[in-house]
Amino acid sequence: MNLNDNQYRIYVKSTREWVAVPEEFYREHVRHYDSFRKKQKGRGECACPKSKFWLCDGDCLTCEFHCSSMDSLDFTIENEDGDACSPLDRLCDPSPSIDSVVCDKVELDRLFVRLNELMPEAVEIGKLRQRGLSDSAIADALGIKRTTFLSRLKKAKAQLEVEFPDFF
Numbered sequence: 436m437n438l439n440d441n442q443y444r445i446y447v448k449s450t451r452e453w454v455a456v457p458e459e460f461y462r463e464h465v466r467h468y469d470s471f472r473k474k475q476k477g478r479g480e481c482a483c484p485k486s487k488f489w490l491c492d493g494d495c496l497t498c499e500f501h502c503s504s505m506d507s508l509d510f511t512i513e514n515e516d517g518d519a520c521s522p523l524d525r526l527c528d529p530s531p532s533i534d535s536v537v538c539d540k541v542e543l544d545r546l547f548v549r550l551n552e553l554m555p556e557a558v559e560i561g562k563l564r565q566r567g568l569s570d571s572a573i574a575d576a577l578g579i580k581r582t583t584f585l586s587r588l589k590k591a592k593a594q595l596e597v598e599f600p601d602f603f
Contacts, residue, residue, distance in 0.1 A: 443456050447492075468488075481502065500512075546599050553595070557591070559576075560573055
């Protein structure tokens with residue numbers, strides 16, 4: 436804590452007093468305990484709010500913000516904003532939301548309808564590609580020249596890129 440007269444003070448929890456210290460000592464003290472607290476927070480053992488960092492003395496077992504005794508993921512603590520949170524809040528669900536799945540499905544259906552309008556033989560091309568056929572073999576199966584086939588693909592892709600930029 437920096438005072439107006441350029442003195443630095445550290446709170447000594449055991450005596451409940453503020454002690455004036457040189458700036459160099461203060462900076463080393465803050466650096467050490469900030470590092471320690473970050474490690475503890477990373478392990479989920481410290482829930483010290485930012486407004487109470489000055490209380491940290493590294494003695495986690497007697498600290499009121501120590502969390503290792505939590506019995507379940509439903510155990511709630513107060514975060515630095517004053518909101519109740521639990522370790523369960525920190526777990527992220529990697530699965531997409533139902534809204535995004537439905538929206539993607541609708542958009543994908545629109546893309547396939549538009550692809551069918553631009554290139555009716557697209558389904559057949561897809562099936563032939565899955566069988567591992569080359570561009571020449573696919574063009575022969577469709578009864579068109581390879582360059583015509585590639586030109587149609589390029590045009591259809593360019594049009595779909597404009598209409599559906601999220602998919603390309």
